[in-house]
Amino acid sequence: MLRITGLAAERFEAFYWADRNAFDAGALTGRAFWQKLTSEAGIGASESTIDELVALDARMWMTENSVMLAWQLKLKQHGLLTAIVSNMGDTVHQAMERELPWLARFDVLVWSYLLRITKPDLAIYRHVLEKLGTRPGETLFIDDRKANVDAAVAMGMKGIVFTEVERLRADLIAVGLDREIPLP
Numbered sequence: 472m473l474r475i476t477g478l479a480a481e482r483f484e485a486f487y488w489a490d491r492n493a494f495d496a497g498a499l500t501g502r503a504f505w506q507k508l509t510s511e512a513g514i515g516a517s518e519s520t521i522d523e524l525v526a527l528d529a530r531m532w533m534t535e536n537s538v539m540l541a542w543q544l545k546l547k548q549h550g551l552l553t554a555i556v557s558n559m560g561d562t563v564h565q566a567m568e569r570e571l572p573w574l575a576r577f578d579v580l581v582w583s584y585l586l587r588i589t590k591p592d593l594a595i596y597r598h599v600l601e602k603l604g605t606r607p608g609e610t611l612f613i614d615d616r617k618a619n620v621d622a623a624v625a626m627g628m629k630g631i632v633f634t635e636v637e638r639l640r641a642d643l644i645a646v647g648l649d650r651e652i653p654l655p
Contacts, residue, residue, distance in 0.1 A: 472527050476514055486512050494560040497584035501525045501562025529566030532559070538636045540573055542655035547576065549653055554579035556599050556612075558589045579603050590614070591622035600626075611648065613639065 473483055486508045494504040505524045509516035516524070543553050555577050559567070564582050567574060574580060579602040583589040586598060600607060607627030614620050620630035631642045640654050 472524060472531075475520060475524060475527070476509065476512060478512060478514075482512070492558075492589055495558040495583045496589045497561070497587045499560070501528070501560050504560065525562045526566070529563045532563050533567055533571060535571075535573075536636070538655055542653070543573075543576065545653045545655075551652065552578045552603050552605065554581065554599050554603055556581045556590060556595060556614075558583045560584050590616070590619040593622060593626060596623055596626050596628070611652075 472487075473480060476483055478486065489511075490499060490504060490507060493499045494501065499507065502521055502525060505521045505528070506516070509521070509524075546553055553576070555574070557564075557580075559582050561584050564584065579599060581595065581599045581602065583595065586595060588594050588598075590596075596607075596612070600610060603610065607623075608629075610623075611629045611631070612620060612623035613631050613633050614623070615633045617632050620632050624630040629646065629648070631639060631646075633639055636655050643649050643652070643654055
């Protein structure tokens with residue numbers, strides 16, 4: 472995306488994150504997000520360039536973690552419900568649905584743009600709890616952003632900030648969840 476836009480990394484990051492929440496909340500489509508970004512950055516972008524940026528953006532968010540995917544299967548085999556609560560815009564979600572067959576293994580999939588709310592808004596957590604049919608105290612929320620985990624914890628969920636699998640394993644043990652659920 473840096474190569475296509477020709478922007479320096481710091482400048483690209485500023486434009487990229489300026490309207491990302493609007494995209495993830497469904498206020499902008501993926502195409503509109505990239506059209507706005509390139510326009511505000513002073514880049515003349517053709518429709519094919521916008522298409523390429525949309526595709527690259529989606530691909531960037533689809534990095535698979537095989538250990539975490541195997542853990543999700545273990546959790547399911549132990550009779551536990553699993554969900555994805557994702558701040559994602561339309562074009563990223565569409566690409567994920569096309570390319571990630573393992574999404575179907577989750578009991579609940581919550582995409583922010585469809586609800587028009589993003590994490591850490593408490594409404595998105597209430598929504599997933601309702602869909603799962605679980606109470607906050609019996610629900611573990613794992614996310615890579617502390618603010619999102621803090622919001623889940625404020626609702627009464629157990630929460631862990633994810634950085635890497637080894638750290639997650641240690642955190643699960645530290646809070647005693649290794650006695651209740653299989654470890655990754």
